[in-house]
Amino acid sequence: MVRITRRYIMANRRLLLCSLLLAMLPLLAACELNGGGANVQPTAASLPEEIEDVVSATGEVRPTRWAGLSFPVGGTLSRLDVEEGQQVAAGQPLAALEAVHLQRAVAEARAALAAAEAGLARVQAAPRPEELAAAREAVAVAQANAGVAEAQVTAAEAELERTEAGVSIGRAGVAIAQAGVKVAQAELSRAQAGATPQELAAAGAALEKARAAVRQAQTAYDHAGGAGDTPQALALEQATLDLEMAEADYELLSAGPRAADLAPLRAAVESAQAQVPLAQAQADQAASLATQAEAGLVQAQAGLAAARAQVAQAQAAVEGLEAGPAEAEVAVARASVDGAREALLTAEALLAQATLAAPFDGTAALLQVRPGELVLPNQVVLLFGDLATLRVETTDLDEIDVARVEAGQRVDLTFDALPNRVLAGRVLSVAPVSTPGQTAATYKVVVEFEETDPALRWGMTAFVDIWVD
Template sequence: MRYLAGALVALLVVAVFSLGGEPLPPESVAAQSPTVTSQIAQVQVSEQDLVVEARVVPVRSIELSFPLSGMTVAEVLVREGDVVAQGDPLVRLDTRDLRLEVERARAQLARVRAEYDQLLEGAPAADVAAAQAQLAEAQARLQQAQARVMPQDIQAAQARLAAAQARLTKLERGARPAELDRARAAVAAAQADLERQRAALAAAKEQARRHMEERANDLRVAQGDYSRAVQEREVASGDDNRGRAAAEALEKATLAMANAESALERAKVDYEAARQAEITGLALAETRVASARAELELLQAGATPDELAQARADVAAALADLARLQGDVRQSELDAAAAAVRYAQTRLEELIAGPRSASIAQAQAAIQLSEVDLKRAELALERATLVAPVAGFVAAVDIDPGELTSAGHPVIVLADSSAWQLEAQSVDDLSIVRVHEGAAVTISFDAVPDLVLTGKVARVKPFGKGERSQALYTVVIAPDMWDERLRWNMPAQVTIAP
């Protein structure tokens, strides 16, 4: 028998699962052992030797998935069998909405930063010039004030005076207790939310850390079991029954150790995600506290001098109008003109003095909120492209353009091209009893007739497949060296010494 039927040929990815198919041959192979360019030799086969058919396969594979659900796949950039380098894009989602969100967040951040810079720079020169002109005009009116009596407008003047006095009373009184209470409650709620976030995120991170430690302990236990199984296999090499039991125990220990390593890697990823969530969550909660405090400070600060000066000027103007209508014309006009001068003077001084600390704090809080929004949008956009974490071959593609993603569902399986082995998948039950782990092997290839490699039996899978009358077993071969001419799924003849 030179080759097995094509239906029995399959790619077994040891690190994850078996995957059938006929992947395209790679352009280059990263060797797990020293490479050779040629080694011309004649394979000597004795009557006790066992000759089996095998295939070249990678040692391990990696399952890749999206962390987002409900996203539409825009492009699948690879096919089964493609060779990819570390960092190559594999699948892209439809990122139009995500890009718009990033642009929106950037524009928002630019806007609040510009407002903050404008606040620090103070009033524009044009506003200062306008205030100076207003002051000059008020001073001129004060100098030119003259009495003019309008009896028919006395009721209107009384109404204007009442409205101006009511507005001034409201400004001088400041914020109502209910408004201050709501602002204080908002600060307390934001602080409480910060503490809840800190406790919950810290607990989640601690739980992830403990889980990671538990998986590390599991791995150490599995490694200990594996070491004992290896020792038992060596001790039982002369006893067939005990040797088979030891081989099965070693196989189970090897599988358990691989599972423990995978579990530890997943636990590490979960811990890092919990750590990043804690950083982002606390930053957002702290920003909300700062914003609530800034709002409370604005209410506590009360009306600005500008607003109070304007209200007082309005009252004075209304009194002047009423007094003028009632006979004390000149004095009231002078009073109104003087109030207008004081308002214009206050306005000009306020523009020159610059912003208040509460306004600056509120602007800084707005910048922090916008920065958090931008980081969140950029992270979502980055996660919309699935990239290769290592160099290797595409062993499986389980998604098509137009489909929706499901978080955590594997869509790409990569075979690591840095480590290779051979698998003989059709060793019958009569022959498998003659194979033991560590046995020396000689490997030859019809495709490369001048190449002969040596190696050993890495392991024998304990579970056979087939009909009741005959079971077929898989033998994993580890070559001592490698050759760059060999390709994935290339057939080989393996001679196993007894």
Template sequence: MRRFISGLVILAIIIGGGAAVYWYSTRGEEANTAASSSSTTVSTPTGTDVNSLALETGAGQVTAEGRIVPAAQASLAFQISGQIAEVLVAEGDVVDEGAPLLRLDDTDQQLALQQAQAILVQAEANLHTAEASLQQAQVGLETAELGITSAEVQLALLTADPTEAQIALQESQLAISEAVVNQAAGSRSAALEGASTAEIRAAEAQVQAAQAAVQAAQSQRDQLSSDAPQSQRDQAQLRLNAALANQQAAQAQLNELQAGATAAQQQAASAGVGAAIAQQEAAEANYNLFLAGARAEQIAIAEIGIAQAEQAVVSAELTIQQAEQAIAQAQNGVAEAQAAVATAEAALAKTVLTAPLAGTVAQLDAKLGQIVAPGIPLATVADVSRWRVETTDLTELGVVAVAVGYPVEVAVDAFPDQIIPGTITDIARTASLFLGDVTYTVLIDLQPTDLPLRWGMTTFVTVE
């Protein structure tokens, strides 16, 4: 019936077109003259979306047949061949975006990933080793450069004339060594000869003075009454104790002087003289060498030291270059290993078929153990929370009269007494052939409805 109505509409357009031709042919010379002097061109502004434009054709209505489709859908296939190891969903299941649907046997991919990861770990370890070697080489270069500085300073000291301060220092060291010898000799003489009469008498006088101090402190303490403050009695006792200690020290000094030096003390004094003389001789030798200046062999040795230090710097710089090359190679190895891991991870990811959108598993053609080839559709996921209409036979004559945003009325064959409002949301940019006609697919968003719509139901679309 609807195709019959469509035929009547087309017939009316043809009849109207014939009448227009007849009218145009009777316009006469005036119309021909006007046509020759002016013409009208319909153009589309540059950059304007053709889907936003519609022409007035005078047809009154544009109609087309269509079918119900989900708001979004995706037909899914593996990119690689393999054997299905897991079927994780069933037809009718609601899934989230990214949810796994099917999984292939991934034994080979897992092994390849583990091998790639092991190679990456080794490559990173090689890089760490190379970096540590570079640090060690840099330390070696710094040490070698310090060696040059030290050798140059040593040579400069050998070849430079002594300053007045250096000469004065050497002379003072020599004088000190001579004074030490004299002091050691005096100590030895005192140890061998014993104390003099004057020293003994002075020590005896110190003992007598200490005894008098003890008697005075004891008298002061004894004169304190029993009711004197405790602090005074404590102070008096402390003074007495100090006087007694001084008396004991003075007596010990007197006893030591009277007894004379022991054999061990005499031996130590003699040894001290010998050591002092040896130090004096060494100081004299250093002083003489200092005044004589550096010998030729010393200068030659210092120059050899500089050459060796310079060679050490060259060797250290070469080691650094080698370490830097090793780091570059190690970095390349890490990059290659990382790329291999990424490739292995991508290959492993291809063994899992996931949902590209949230929706319902509308079709599933897969079984456990099935061998699949790449590109063969195995599942379809659709968002059936909203429905759309996709026209099937809107011709080029009708498409020019509609535009995105136009309201439409949709009748579903399964519900002949119901009309669902909708809006055109997209018009195909390219044409298709349908029963010999050039047609353009138009997408229409339907308003929410309680009708139990199903994918593929046929519809009739009317655009006023």
């Protein structure tokens, strides 16, 4: 029995067409002789003896399990741990990127976790007697410091009161000195202006009165006989002296101010003026001392507040040690530990992404990068597969033929690399959707070997004949 496959037909279609035409020539001649031969039917001689129903396609040998391995992160390839064709076990390192910064991040995360765990242990631990004693001693020291601070505040308040009193005294001194200047200037001005008409009139009247008194006394003395030790003689002498004084006063007022009289007054003005800056300097010094005293009081009050805060803090520390760790404090410490642990896991996961490991037992088939080259994220660096189990996947089965293919159908497999062998296989699965990225719709059919050959290699082209019912 002759078996004609689609591949045979496609390869020899011209020869088959010629053969069919030659076989049909007698029939065409008979049709002409019989007037058209409307009832002529084709005979068995018009077709080959038997054409078996076979769907043919081209495929590629691939491992049942394979993967194009890549790094999820980019970087410089630091090493390759395998060679092409080397068999490795699952989990074995295949390649690695430079990861100094990731290793440093892991070390820092571990240190942070250790610190957080130590903090949690410190919070949860019961206070030791020496810790409690030290805390109580700290309270005593803080209270003593607070007492000193209170005394400093009291002293500062007293100093401020004293300096403020000095400021008042200084301001009063300035006022007195300024008033003295005014008084001295007024005396000098009055002396320089001379006697007023009223003063001259008063002096003239006093002079006339003195003269009248002398005349009266002289008359009385004369009536008494002119004795020297009589009352009339004494009255005359006194009236004479009063007249001389009145005359001197009148002459002095009439003559105007003399330089000798003005000099002391001018000196008094200058002396009074000199006292003003001295008094002002003393007032300024008193004000400066008051400012310093006020600043000292503020500082002392701040020191007292800080000392009281230290007392409260020390007392709280004692109470905390006596009461044990608070739930909130323990919760915060545990949260810190959890956060540090998560940070460490994240850092370790990032570091693990810099190492490429075998996902299963298999063979490193094709290396696509070299150490020192820059690798992009998700760039395939290694084709990896389990070469112990191979199969064939079709690459050009069209939508017309795929409708006739189903799992379990027998398959004949031939290879250019094995020209004298036909290997048996069986359809394992048929893709439910066409292969994307193709110009025409093609469907992948997976064929498993029922027999194999050691010469088969990943990527070999296979000629697939599927026996359809």
